[in-house]
Amino acid sequence: MALSTKEIKELEQHAWQARHDIIDITGWSGGAHIGGGLSVADMLVILYFKYLNVDPKNPQWEDRDRLIVSKGHAGVAYAPVLARKGYFDFQDLETFNKFKSPFGMHLDCLKVKGVDVSTGSLGHGLPIAVGLALGARIQKKDWYTYCILGDGECNEGSVWEAAMAASHFKLNNLITFVDRNGLMIDGSTEEVMGLEPFSDKWRAFGFIVKEVDGHDFNQLAEAIDFAKAEKSGPVVIMAKTAKGKGVDFMENEVKWHYGGLDTDLRAKAKASVDRMYGKA
Protein backbone atom coordinates (compact mmCIF):
# COMPACT_ATOMS: atom_id res chain seq x y z
CA MET A 1 0.00 0.00 0.00
CA ALA A 2 1.28 3.45 -0.83
CA LEU A 3 2.51 5.44 2.14
CA SER A 4 0.39 8.30 3.45
CA THR A 5 1.79 11.81 3.34
CA LYS A 6 2.02 11.70 7.11
CA GLU A 7 4.01 8.46 7.04
CA ILE A 8 6.41 9.86 4.48
CA LYS A 9 6.88 13.00 6.55
CA GLU A 10 7.68 10.92 9.61
CA LEU A 11 10.10 8.67 7.77
CA GLU A 12 11.85 11.69 6.30
CA GLN A 13 12.22 13.19 9.74
CA HIS A 14 13.83 9.93 10.92
CA ALA A 15 16.09 9.85 7.87
CA TRP A 16 17.17 13.45 8.45
CA GLN A 17 17.91 12.57 12.07
CA ALA A 18 19.84 9.44 11.04
CA ARG A 19 22.03 11.47 8.67
CA HIS A 20 22.78 14.02 11.37
CA ASP A 21 23.59 11.20 13.79
CA ILE A 22 25.89 9.49 11.28
CA ILE A 23 27.77 12.75 10.79
CA ASP A 24 28.10 13.32 14.54
CA ILE A 25 29.31 9.81 15.29
CA THR A 26 31.80 9.93 12.43
CA GLY A 27 33.08 13.18 13.88
CA TRP A 28 33.50 12.19 17.49
CA SER A 29 34.68 8.62 16.87
CA GLY A 30 37.71 9.62 14.80
CA GLY A 31 36.56 7.76 11.69
CA ALA A 32 33.81 5.53 10.36
CA HIS A 33 32.32 4.11 7.16
CA ILE A 34 30.26 7.16 6.45
CA GLY A 35 29.71 6.70 2.70
CA GLY A 36 27.99 3.34 2.95
CA GLY A 37 26.25 4.45 6.15
CA LEU A 38 24.56 7.30 4.31
CA SER A 39 23.60 5.10 1.35
CA VAL A 40 21.85 2.49 3.51
CA ALA A 41 20.24 4.91 5.98
CA ASP A 42 16.83 5.07 4.30
CA MET A 43 16.54 1.27 4.19
CA LEU A 44 17.30 1.06 7.92
CA VAL A 45 14.82 3.84 8.66
CA ILE A 46 11.91 2.31 6.76
CA LEU A 47 12.61 -1.12 8.26
CA TYR A 48 12.78 0.07 11.86
CA PHE A 49 10.06 2.71 11.71
CA LYS A 50 7.56 0.95 9.45
CA TYR A 51 8.15 -2.75 8.86
CA LEU A 52 10.17 -4.63 11.45
CA ASN A 53 8.00 -6.34 14.00
CA VAL A 54 10.33 -5.82 16.95
CA ASP A 55 10.09 -4.60 20.52
CA PRO A 56 12.96 -2.47 21.80
CA LYS A 57 11.80 -3.16 25.36
CA ASN A 58 12.17 -6.86 24.71
CA PRO A 59 15.02 -7.17 22.20
CA GLN A 60 15.18 -10.96 22.46
CA TRP A 61 11.42 -11.51 21.92
CA GLU A 62 11.40 -14.82 20.04
CA ASP A 63 8.75 -13.96 17.50
CA ARG A 64 10.41 -10.74 16.35
CA ASP A 65 11.46 -10.16 12.76
CA ARG A 66 15.19 -10.56 12.26
CA LEU A 67 17.51 -8.18 10.42
CA ILE A 68 21.07 -8.90 9.39
CA VAL A 69 23.08 -5.91 8.25
CA SER A 70 25.53 -8.04 6.31
CA LYS A 71 27.48 -4.97 5.21
CA GLY A 72 28.50 -4.69 8.84
CA HIS A 73 30.65 -1.62 8.28
CA ALA A 74 27.38 0.34 8.22
CA GLY A 75 27.45 0.23 12.04
CA VAL A 76 27.74 4.02 12.02
CA ALA A 77 24.20 4.15 10.56
CA TYR A 78 22.78 1.04 12.20
CA ALA A 79 23.67 2.04 15.78
CA PRO A 80 21.93 5.46 15.81
CA VAL A 81 18.80 4.02 14.18
CA LEU A 82 18.67 1.40 16.96
CA ALA A 83 19.13 4.19 19.51
CA ARG A 84 16.36 6.32 18.05
CA LYS A 85 14.12 3.25 17.94
CA GLY A 86 14.57 3.01 21.70
CA TYR A 87 17.03 0.15 22.25
CA PHE A 88 19.47 2.39 24.14
CA ASP A 89 20.34 6.04 24.65
CA PHE A 90 21.77 7.91 21.73
CA GLN A 91 24.32 9.45 24.12
CA ASP A 92 25.79 5.96 24.65
CA LEU A 93 27.20 6.30 21.16
CA GLU A 94 29.68 8.91 22.35
CA THR A 95 31.92 5.95 23.16
CA PHE A 96 31.80 4.64 19.56
CA ASN A 97 35.24 3.20 18.63
CA LYS A 98 36.66 3.99 22.06
CA PHE A 99 38.31 1.72 24.61
CA LYS A 100 35.95 -0.92 26.04
CA SER A 101 32.98 0.58 24.21
CA PRO A 102 30.22 -1.86 23.29
CA PHE A 103 30.23 -0.05 19.95
CA GLY A 104 33.05 -0.91 17.58
CA MET A 105 32.63 0.13 13.96
CA HIS A 106 31.05 -3.25 13.27
CA LEU A 107 28.27 -3.98 15.78
CA ASP A 108 28.53 -6.95 18.12
CA CYS A 109 25.27 -8.77 18.92
CA LEU A 110 26.53 -9.76 22.36
CA LYS A 111 27.11 -6.13 23.29
CA VAL A 112 24.52 -4.06 21.42
CA LYS A 113 20.79 -4.47 22.07
CA GLY A 114 18.75 -4.99 18.92
CA VAL A 115 21.55 -6.48 16.84
CA ASP A 116 20.63 -10.02 15.81
CA VAL A 117 23.91 -11.06 14.22
CA SER A 118 27.50 -9.76 14.52
CA THR A 119 28.77 -8.80 11.10
CA GLY A 120 31.74 -6.98 9.56
CA SER A 121 33.42 -9.71 7.61
CA LEU A 122 31.61 -9.42 4.29
CA GLY A 123 29.72 -12.35 2.82
CA HIS A 124 28.58 -13.88 6.12
CA GLY A 125 25.12 -12.34 6.38
CA LEU A 126 23.09 -14.07 3.70
CA PRO A 127 24.04 -17.64 4.74
CA ILE A 128 23.00 -16.82 8.33
CA ALA A 129 19.80 -15.24 7.00
CA VAL A 130 19.02 -18.45 5.11
CA GLY A 131 19.51 -20.36 8.34
CA LEU A 132 17.20 -18.00 10.24
CA ALA A 133 14.53 -18.27 7.54
CA LEU A 134 14.77 -22.06 7.53
CA GLY A 135 14.64 -21.96 11.33
CA ALA A 136 11.40 -19.97 11.26
CA ARG A 137 9.87 -22.32 8.72
CA ILE A 138 10.81 -25.52 10.55
CA GLN A 139 9.38 -24.11 13.78
CA LYS A 140 6.25 -22.85 11.99
CA LYS A 141 6.91 -19.24 12.96
CA ASP A 142 5.73 -16.43 10.77
CA TRP A 143 8.41 -13.84 11.41
CA TYR A 144 10.44 -12.52 8.50
CA THR A 145 14.20 -12.42 8.03
CA TYR A 146 15.63 -9.33 6.35
CA CYS A 147 19.20 -9.08 5.10
CA ILE A 148 21.05 -6.05 3.70
CA LEU A 149 24.03 -6.68 1.42
CA GLY A 150 26.55 -4.27 -0.06
CA ASP A 151 26.94 -4.48 -3.82
CA GLY A 152 30.71 -4.97 -3.58
CA GLU A 153 30.00 -7.59 -0.96
CA CYS A 154 28.30 -9.61 -3.68
CA ASN A 155 31.78 -10.44 -5.03
CA GLU A 156 31.97 -13.00 -2.24
CA GLY A 157 31.16 -16.54 -3.33
CA SER A 158 29.37 -17.22 -0.05
CA VAL A 159 26.66 -14.73 -1.08
CA TRP A 160 25.89 -16.84 -4.14
CA GLU A 161 26.08 -20.13 -2.26
CA ALA A 162 23.41 -18.73 0.06
CA ALA A 163 21.39 -17.31 -2.85
CA MET A 164 21.34 -20.75 -4.45
CA ALA A 165 20.10 -22.25 -1.18
CA ALA A 166 17.47 -19.53 -0.62
CA SER A 167 15.79 -20.25 -3.93
CA HIS A 168 16.30 -24.00 -3.69
CA PHE A 169 14.41 -23.96 -0.40
CA LYS A 170 11.91 -21.40 -1.78
CA LEU A 171 12.42 -19.10 1.18
CA ASN A 172 9.50 -16.70 0.84
CA ASN A 173 10.11 -15.50 4.41
CA LEU A 174 13.50 -14.04 3.49
CA ILE A 175 13.73 -10.50 2.11
CA THR A 176 17.13 -9.41 0.82
CA PHE A 177 18.26 -5.89 -0.03
CA VAL A 178 21.29 -4.94 -2.08
CA ASP A 179 22.61 -1.43 -1.42
CA ARG A 180 23.49 -0.78 -5.06
CA ASN A 181 25.62 2.32 -4.61
CA GLY A 182 28.02 1.29 -7.35
CA LEU A 183 31.16 1.76 -5.25
CA MET A 184 33.46 -0.38 -3.12
CA ILE A 185 36.90 0.61 -1.70
CA ASP A 186 39.25 0.42 -4.67
CA GLY A 187 36.85 2.02 -7.13
CA SER A 188 33.48 1.48 -8.79
CA THR A 189 32.05 -2.01 -8.68
CA GLU A 190 32.18 -2.24 -12.46
CA GLU A 191 35.86 -1.22 -12.63
CA VAL A 192 37.05 -3.47 -9.82
CA MET A 193 34.93 -6.58 -10.41
CA GLY A 194 31.98 -6.17 -12.72
CA LEU A 195 28.62 -7.21 -11.31
CA GLU A 196 26.42 -6.39 -14.29
CA PRO A 197 24.09 -7.77 -15.49
CA PHE A 198 23.54 -7.87 -11.75
CA SER A 199 19.76 -8.27 -11.51
CA ASP A 200 19.93 -11.04 -14.11
CA LYS A 201 22.45 -12.88 -11.95
CA TRP A 202 19.98 -12.84 -9.06
CA ARG A 203 17.21 -13.99 -11.40
CA ALA A 204 19.42 -16.81 -12.64
CA PHE A 205 19.84 -17.84 -8.99
CA GLY A 206 16.05 -18.07 -8.61
CA PHE A 207 15.22 -14.71 -7.04
CA ILE A 208 12.46 -12.31 -8.00
CA VAL A 209 14.14 -8.92 -8.40
CA LYS A 210 12.54 -5.58 -7.54
CA GLU A 211 14.57 -2.63 -8.73
CA VAL A 212 13.89 0.55 -6.76
CA ASP A 213 15.32 3.93 -5.86
CA GLY A 214 16.77 3.15 -2.44
CA HIS A 215 16.18 6.68 -1.20
CA ASP A 216 12.49 6.76 -2.18
CA PHE A 217 10.30 5.58 0.70
CA ASN A 218 7.30 4.92 -1.54
CA GLN A 219 9.28 2.67 -3.84
CA LEU A 220 10.92 0.87 -0.93
CA ALA A 221 7.53 0.33 0.74
CA GLU A 222 5.99 -1.01 -2.42
CA ALA A 223 8.86 -3.47 -2.90
CA ILE A 224 8.76 -4.67 0.71
CA ASP A 225 4.97 -5.14 0.55
CA PHE A 226 5.43 -7.13 -2.63
CA ALA A 227 8.20 -9.28 -1.09
CA LYS A 228 6.15 -10.04 2.02
CA ALA A 229 3.18 -11.11 -0.07
CA GLU A 230 5.17 -13.15 -2.59
CA LYS A 231 4.77 -16.85 -1.85
CA SER A 232 6.76 -18.54 -4.63
CA GLY A 233 10.26 -17.84 -3.33
CA PRO A 234 12.81 -15.24 -2.24
CA VAL A 235 12.75 -11.62 -3.39
CA VAL A 236 15.76 -9.34 -3.63
CA ILE A 237 15.24 -5.59 -3.57
CA MET A 238 17.91 -4.02 -5.73
CA ALA A 239 18.05 -0.56 -4.16
CA LYS A 240 19.82 1.98 -6.35
CA THR A 241 21.51 4.41 -3.99
CA ALA A 242 24.26 7.01 -3.82
CA LYS A 243 27.18 6.44 -1.50
CA GLY A 244 27.39 9.48 0.80
CA LYS A 245 23.75 10.39 0.06
CA GLY A 246 22.82 13.79 1.45
CA VAL A 247 26.31 15.20 1.86
CA ASP A 248 27.15 16.89 -1.41
CA PHE A 249 30.93 16.59 -1.15
CA MET A 250 30.69 12.87 -0.38
CA GLU A 251 28.05 11.72 -2.84
CA ASN A 252 29.40 9.08 -5.22
CA GLU A 253 32.96 9.80 -4.07
CA VAL A 254 34.88 6.55 -3.58
CA LYS A 255 37.29 8.15 -1.11
CA TRP A 256 34.45 8.71 1.35
CA HIS A 257 34.02 4.99 1.93
CA TYR A 258 35.74 5.63 5.25
CA GLY A 259 36.76 8.88 6.82
CA GLY A 260 36.70 11.30 9.69
CA LEU A 261 35.15 14.75 10.05
CA ASP A 262 36.47 17.77 11.94
CA THR A 263 34.09 20.38 13.36
CA ASP A 264 34.15 22.45 10.20
CA LEU A 265 33.38 19.55 7.86
CA ARG A 266 30.70 18.31 10.21
CA ALA A 267 28.92 21.62 9.95
CA LYS A 268 29.25 21.62 6.16
CA ALA A 269 27.94 18.06 5.97
CA LYS A 270 24.94 18.85 8.15
CA ALA A 271 24.17 21.99 6.15
CA SER A 272 24.12 19.89 3.01
CA VAL A 273 21.76 17.36 4.60
CA ASP A 274 19.49 20.19 5.74
CA ARG A 275 19.35 21.56 2.21
CA MET A 276 18.31 18.14 0.89
CA TYR A 277 15.42 18.02 3.36
CA GLY A 278 14.44 21.63 2.70
CA LYS A 279 15.38 22.58 6.24
CA ALA A 280 18.08 25.09 5.40
Added chain:
Amino acid sequence: MSEGLTWTVYDADSMTQAEIYGQVLCDLGDQYPEIVGLSADLANSTKIGKFGKKFPERFINVGIAEQNLFGVAAGMAKAGLLPFVSTMATFASMRACEQVRTDICYQNLNCKIIATHGGASFGQAGSTHHCTEDVAIMRSFANMTVIVPADGIECANAVKACVEYPGPVYIRIGRGFEPKFYDKDDYGFEIGKAVQLMDGTDITLICCGVTVLQAMEAARFLKENDGLSVRVLNIHTIKPIDEEAILKAVLETRRLAVFEEHNIHGGLGSAVADVIALSGKGCAFTKVGIPDCFCEVGYPEDLYTHYKLDADGVIETVRQVMEMDFEEDDDWEDEV
Protein backbone atom coordinates in the same frame (compact mmCIF):
# COMPACT_ATOMS: atom_id res chain seq x y z
CA MET B 1 33.65 14.66 23.26
CA SER B 2 36.82 14.56 21.18
CA GLU B 3 36.90 15.65 17.57
CA GLY B 4 37.88 13.27 14.81
CA LEU B 5 40.70 13.95 12.45
CA THR B 6 39.95 14.83 8.88
CA TRP B 7 41.42 12.12 6.77
CA THR B 8 40.29 9.50 4.35
CA VAL B 9 41.51 6.13 3.29
CA TYR B 10 43.87 7.76 0.79
CA ASP B 11 45.55 10.09 3.25
CA ALA B 12 46.63 6.98 5.10
CA ASP B 13 49.49 7.06 2.58
CA SER B 14 51.67 7.99 5.52
CA MET B 15 51.26 4.41 6.74
CA THR B 16 54.70 3.27 7.78
CA GLN B 17 54.98 -0.51 7.52
CA ALA B 18 52.55 -0.97 4.71
CA GLU B 19 53.78 2.00 2.76
CA ILE B 20 57.36 0.91 2.97
CA TYR B 21 56.28 -2.54 1.92
CA GLY B 22 54.45 -1.13 -1.11
CA GLN B 23 57.58 0.79 -2.07
CA VAL B 24 59.89 -2.18 -1.61
CA LEU B 25 57.66 -4.33 -3.73
CA CYS B 26 57.77 -1.71 -6.48
CA ASP B 27 61.58 -1.82 -6.44
CA LEU B 28 61.62 -5.61 -6.44
CA GLY B 29 59.20 -5.56 -9.36
CA ASP B 30 61.90 -3.96 -11.52
CA GLN B 31 64.39 -6.62 -10.57
CA TYR B 32 62.09 -9.63 -10.74
CA PRO B 33 59.74 -9.62 -13.73
CA GLU B 34 58.01 -12.74 -12.38
CA ILE B 35 56.59 -10.85 -9.38
CA VAL B 36 52.85 -10.22 -9.59
CA GLY B 37 50.63 -8.49 -7.03
CA LEU B 38 47.14 -9.49 -5.94
CA SER B 39 44.53 -7.99 -3.63
CA ALA B 40 40.81 -8.17 -2.88
CA ASP B 41 39.44 -4.61 -2.90
CA LEU B 42 42.13 -3.62 -0.42
CA ALA B 43 44.81 -2.46 -2.82
CA ASN B 44 44.74 1.00 -1.30
CA SER B 45 44.34 -0.02 2.32
CA THR B 46 47.16 -2.59 2.18
CA LYS B 47 49.38 -0.43 -0.05
CA ILE B 48 50.03 -3.18 -2.57
CA GLY B 49 48.21 -0.71 -4.81
CA LYS B 50 51.55 1.10 -5.21
CA PHE B 51 52.83 -1.92 -7.06
CA GLY B 52 49.59 -2.01 -9.03
CA LYS B 53 50.03 1.61 -10.14
CA LYS B 54 53.57 0.94 -11.30
CA PHE B 55 52.86 -2.41 -12.95
CA PRO B 56 49.18 -2.39 -13.88
CA GLU B 57 49.55 -5.40 -16.16
CA ARG B 58 51.09 -7.41 -13.32
CA PHE B 59 48.47 -6.54 -10.74
CA ILE B 60 45.16 -8.37 -10.20
CA ASN B 61 42.32 -7.10 -8.03
CA VAL B 62 39.78 -9.89 -7.69
CA GLY B 63 37.19 -7.80 -5.84
CA ILE B 64 35.96 -8.74 -2.36
CA ALA B 65 36.61 -12.47 -2.76
CA GLU B 66 39.43 -13.75 -0.57
CA GLN B 67 38.98 -17.44 -1.29
CA ASN B 68 39.24 -16.70 -4.97
CA LEU B 69 42.21 -14.41 -4.25
CA PHE B 70 44.34 -17.21 -2.84
CA GLY B 71 43.13 -19.75 -5.37
CA VAL B 72 44.08 -17.39 -8.19
CA ALA B 73 47.46 -16.76 -6.55
CA ALA B 74 48.05 -20.51 -6.42
CA GLY B 75 47.28 -20.76 -10.13
CA MET B 76 49.62 -17.91 -10.98
CA ALA B 77 52.39 -19.53 -8.92
CA LYS B 78 51.78 -22.80 -10.78
CA ALA B 79 52.13 -20.88 -14.02
CA GLY B 80 55.64 -19.81 -12.95
CA LEU B 81 54.97 -16.37 -11.51
CA LEU B 82 55.85 -15.13 -8.03
CA PRO B 83 52.63 -13.86 -6.42
CA PHE B 84 52.60 -11.35 -3.55
CA VAL B 85 49.13 -11.34 -2.05
CA SER B 86 47.80 -8.68 0.30
CA THR B 87 44.62 -8.45 2.31
CA MET B 88 43.76 -8.02 5.97
CA ALA B 89 45.25 -10.71 8.21
CA THR B 90 41.84 -11.85 9.41
CA PHE B 91 40.66 -12.62 5.88
CA ALA B 92 43.97 -14.12 4.72
CA SER B 93 44.19 -16.49 7.64
CA MET B 94 40.57 -17.34 8.24
CA ARG B 95 38.38 -16.61 5.22
CA ALA B 96 40.86 -18.18 2.83
CA CYS B 97 42.31 -20.58 5.37
CA GLU B 98 41.85 -23.73 3.32
CA GLN B 99 42.99 -22.14 0.08
CA VAL B 100 46.21 -21.09 1.82
CA ARG B 101 46.66 -24.50 3.40
CA THR B 102 45.63 -26.79 0.55
CA ASP B 103 46.19 -24.79 -2.62
CA ILE B 104 49.37 -23.01 -1.54
CA CYS B 105 51.10 -24.89 1.32
CA TYR B 106 50.19 -28.45 0.34
CA GLN B 107 51.58 -27.86 -3.14
CA ASN B 108 54.49 -25.92 -1.61
CA LEU B 109 53.97 -23.02 -3.96
CA ASN B 110 56.18 -20.02 -4.08
CA CYS B 111 53.63 -17.53 -2.91
CA LYS B 112 54.16 -14.65 -0.47
CA ILE B 113 51.38 -13.30 1.71
CA ILE B 114 51.64 -9.85 3.24
CA ALA B 115 48.76 -9.66 5.69
CA THR B 116 47.92 -6.23 7.11
CA HIS B 117 45.78 -5.04 10.05
CA GLY B 118 47.16 -7.88 12.20
CA GLY B 119 46.53 -8.19 15.93
CA ALA B 120 44.59 -5.32 17.45
CA SER B 121 45.99 -2.74 15.05
CA PHE B 122 42.46 -1.95 13.83
CA GLY B 123 41.13 -2.21 17.38
CA GLN B 124 38.31 0.28 16.94
CA ALA B 125 36.76 -1.86 14.18
CA GLY B 126 35.77 -4.65 16.55
CA SER B 127 36.25 -8.40 16.65
CA THR B 128 35.56 -9.08 12.97
CA HIS B 129 38.64 -7.03 12.17
CA HIS B 130 40.87 -8.07 15.05
CA CYS B 131 43.26 -10.82 14.15
CA THR B 132 44.75 -12.60 17.12
CA GLU B 133 44.70 -16.12 15.70
CA ASP B 134 46.63 -15.90 12.44
CA VAL B 135 50.08 -16.85 13.70
CA ALA B 136 48.68 -20.01 15.30
CA ILE B 137 46.84 -20.92 12.11
CA MET B 138 49.69 -20.23 9.72
CA ARG B 139 52.26 -21.88 11.99
CA SER B 140 50.26 -25.11 11.83
CA PHE B 141 50.58 -25.38 8.04
CA ALA B 142 53.47 -27.53 6.83
CA ASN B 143 55.83 -25.68 4.46
CA MET B 144 54.73 -22.25 5.70
CA THR B 145 57.21 -19.67 7.00
CA VAL B 146 55.75 -17.10 9.42
CA ILE B 147 57.28 -13.66 10.04
CA VAL B 148 56.03 -10.82 12.26
CA PRO B 149 58.27 -7.77 11.62
CA ALA B 150 58.90 -5.19 14.32
CA ASP B 151 58.35 -2.17 12.09
CA GLY B 152 58.47 -0.87 8.53
CA ILE B 153 62.23 -1.30 8.15
CA GLU B 154 62.05 -4.90 9.27
CA CYS B 155 59.04 -5.47 7.06
CA ALA B 156 61.10 -4.23 4.11
CA ASN B 157 63.87 -6.61 5.10
CA ALA B 158 61.43 -9.49 5.34
CA VAL B 159 59.87 -8.73 1.97
CA LYS B 160 63.29 -8.54 0.30
CA ALA B 161 64.46 -11.74 1.98
CA CYS B 162 61.37 -13.75 1.13
CA VAL B 163 61.82 -13.25 -2.62
CA GLU B 164 64.74 -15.67 -2.70
CA TYR B 165 63.38 -17.81 0.14
CA PRO B 166 61.64 -20.90 -1.21
CA GLY B 167 57.99 -21.77 -0.57
CA PRO B 168 55.07 -19.96 1.00
CA VAL B 169 55.78 -17.11 3.41
CA TYR B 170 53.29 -15.28 5.64
CA ILE B 171 54.36 -11.79 6.74
CA ARG B 172 52.05 -10.24 9.30
CA ILE B 173 52.07 -6.47 9.75
CA GLY B 174 49.82 -3.89 11.39
CA ARG B 175 47.60 -1.19 10.04
CA GLY B 176 50.56 1.03 9.35
CA PHE B 177 50.42 3.51 12.19
CA GLU B 178 52.92 1.62 14.32
CA PRO B 179 55.96 3.58 15.52
CA LYS B 180 59.32 3.02 13.90
CA PHE B 181 61.83 0.88 15.77
CA TYR B 182 64.89 0.45 13.58
CA ASP B 183 66.86 3.43 12.25
CA LYS B 184 68.68 1.49 9.59
CA ASP B 185 68.17 -1.77 7.78
CA ASP B 186 71.64 -3.37 8.05
CA TYR B 187 71.28 -4.91 11.52
CA GLY B 188 71.59 -8.44 10.17
CA PHE B 189 68.08 -9.58 9.35
CA GLU B 190 67.89 -13.21 8.38
CA ILE B 191 64.76 -15.37 8.14
CA GLY B 192 64.76 -17.83 11.03
CA LYS B 193 67.38 -15.97 13.09
CA ALA B 194 66.52 -14.02 16.23
CA VAL B 195 67.95 -10.53 16.58
CA GLN B 196 69.51 -9.91 19.97
CA LEU B 197 68.81 -6.28 20.78
CA MET B 198 70.33 -6.19 24.25
CA ASP B 199 72.40 -8.70 26.16
CA GLY B 200 71.68 -9.66 29.74
CA THR B 201 71.85 -12.48 32.25
CA ASP B 202 68.88 -12.05 34.62
CA ILE B 203 65.94 -12.46 32.25
CA THR B 204 65.20 -12.67 28.53
CA LEU B 205 62.33 -10.77 26.92
CA ILE B 206 61.16 -12.37 23.70
CA CYS B 207 59.02 -10.30 21.40
CA CYS B 208 57.87 -9.69 17.84
CA GLY B 209 55.93 -6.99 16.01
CA VAL B 210 54.81 -3.95 18.00
CA THR B 211 56.02 -5.41 21.31
CA VAL B 212 59.69 -5.11 20.26
CA LEU B 213 59.78 -1.36 20.84
CA GLN B 214 57.90 -1.71 24.13
CA ALA B 215 60.15 -4.49 25.41
CA MET B 216 63.26 -2.45 24.63
CA GLU B 217 61.91 0.57 26.47
CA ALA B 218 61.06 -1.63 29.43
CA ALA B 219 64.49 -3.29 29.37
CA ARG B 220 66.26 0.07 29.51
CA PHE B 221 64.06 1.16 32.39
CA LEU B 222 64.58 -2.07 34.31
CA LYS B 223 68.32 -1.83 33.90
CA GLU B 224 68.40 1.66 35.29
CA ASN B 225 65.78 1.37 38.03
CA ASP B 226 65.81 -2.26 39.10
CA GLY B 227 69.43 -2.93 38.29
CA LEU B 228 68.42 -5.89 36.16
CA SER B 229 70.51 -7.30 33.36
CA VAL B 230 67.90 -7.89 30.66
CA ARG B 231 68.34 -9.71 27.37
CA VAL B 232 65.95 -8.78 24.55
CA LEU B 233 65.36 -11.04 21.57
CA ASN B 234 63.35 -9.93 18.57
CA ILE B 235 62.11 -13.26 17.25
CA HIS B 236 60.61 -11.94 14.03
CA THR B 237 60.47 -15.39 12.44
CA ILE B 238 58.04 -17.54 14.38
CA LYS B 239 58.47 -20.44 12.03
CA PRO B 240 61.09 -21.80 11.63
CA ILE B 241 61.91 -20.58 15.14
CA ASP B 242 65.46 -19.90 16.31
CA GLU B 243 65.80 -22.76 18.81
CA GLU B 244 69.43 -22.02 19.45
CA ALA B 245 68.78 -18.47 20.61
CA ILE B 246 65.97 -19.65 22.88
CA LEU B 247 67.99 -22.46 24.46
CA LYS B 248 70.92 -20.15 24.94
CA ALA B 249 68.59 -17.74 26.75
CA VAL B 250 67.27 -20.55 28.94
CA LEU B 251 70.79 -21.60 29.85
CA GLU B 252 72.17 -18.11 30.43
CA THR B 253 69.21 -16.24 31.97
CA ARG B 254 66.89 -18.98 33.34
CA ARG B 255 63.92 -16.60 33.15
CA LEU B 256 61.97 -15.88 29.99
CA ALA B 257 58.92 -13.78 29.19
CA VAL B 258 57.24 -13.58 25.78
CA PHE B 259 55.15 -10.62 24.57
CA GLU B 260 52.99 -10.71 21.46
CA GLU B 261 49.92 -9.14 19.87
CA HIS B 262 48.15 -12.48 19.54
CA ASN B 263 46.07 -14.93 21.52
CA ILE B 264 48.31 -16.48 24.18
CA HIS B 265 47.54 -19.82 22.60
CA GLY B 266 49.39 -20.84 19.48
CA GLY B 267 51.59 -17.85 18.74
CA LEU B 268 55.18 -16.91 19.53
CA GLY B 269 54.70 -17.74 23.22
CA SER B 270 53.58 -21.26 22.41
CA ALA B 271 56.38 -21.72 19.90
CA VAL B 272 58.94 -20.70 22.53
CA ALA B 273 57.27 -22.92 25.15
CA ASP B 274 57.55 -25.90 22.78
CA VAL B 275 61.27 -25.38 22.44
CA ILE B 276 61.75 -25.10 26.19
CA ALA B 277 59.55 -28.10 27.03
CA LEU B 278 61.21 -30.32 24.47
CA SER B 279 64.65 -29.38 25.76
CA GLY B 280 63.83 -30.71 29.23
CA LYS B 281 65.45 -27.68 30.84
CA GLY B 282 63.76 -25.81 33.65
CA CYS B 283 63.23 -22.07 33.72
CA ALA B 284 60.79 -19.45 34.91
CA PHE B 285 58.52 -18.67 31.99
CA THR B 286 55.48 -16.61 31.13
CA LYS B 287 53.72 -15.46 27.99
CA VAL B 288 51.70 -12.29 27.62
CA GLY B 289 49.20 -11.61 24.85
CA ILE B 290 45.45 -11.51 24.38
CA PRO B 291 44.30 -13.86 27.16
CA ASP B 292 42.15 -16.22 25.08
CA CYS B 293 39.23 -13.83 24.69
CA PHE B 294 37.82 -11.71 21.91
CA CYS B 295 39.73 -8.48 22.26
CA GLU B 296 37.97 -5.34 23.53
CA VAL B 297 37.10 -2.50 21.15
CA GLY B 298 39.38 0.54 21.19
CA TYR B 299 42.30 2.34 19.64
CA PRO B 300 45.38 0.08 19.57
CA GLU B 301 47.40 2.08 22.12
CA ASP B 302 44.64 1.68 24.71
CA LEU B 303 44.40 -2.02 23.97
CA TYR B 304 48.16 -2.57 24.26
CA THR B 305 48.05 -0.90 27.67
CA HIS B 306 45.03 -2.94 28.73
CA TYR B 307 46.61 -6.24 27.73
CA LYS B 308 49.96 -5.30 29.30
CA LEU B 309 51.79 -5.18 26.02
CA ASP B 310 53.15 -1.67 26.48
CA ALA B 311 56.41 -0.85 28.30
CA ASP B 312 54.67 -0.49 31.69
CA GLY B 313 53.00 -3.85 31.20
CA VAL B 314 56.30 -5.46 30.30
CA ILE B 315 57.93 -4.00 33.43
CA GLU B 316 55.13 -5.35 35.60
CA THR B 317 55.45 -8.81 34.07
CA VAL B 318 59.24 -8.85 34.41
CA ARG B 319 59.00 -8.02 38.11
CA GLN B 320 56.59 -10.94 38.55
CA VAL B 321 58.81 -13.34 36.64
CA MET B 322 61.80 -12.29 38.75
CA GLU B 323 59.83 -13.51 41.79
CA MET B 324 58.81 -16.80 40.19
CA ASP B 325 60.10 -20.01 41.66
CA PHE B 326 61.26 -22.73 39.32
CA GLU B 327 62.99 -26.06 39.64
CA GLU B 328 66.56 -26.36 38.54
CA ASP B 329 66.79 -29.88 39.96
CA ASP B 330 64.62 -33.01 40.03
CA ASP B 331 63.31 -32.43 43.51
CA TRP B 332 59.60 -31.70 43.23
CA GLU B 333 58.85 -32.32 46.88
CA ASP B 334 58.66 -28.65 47.79
CA GLU B 335 56.42 -27.94 44.81
CA VAL B 336 53.64 -30.48 45.33
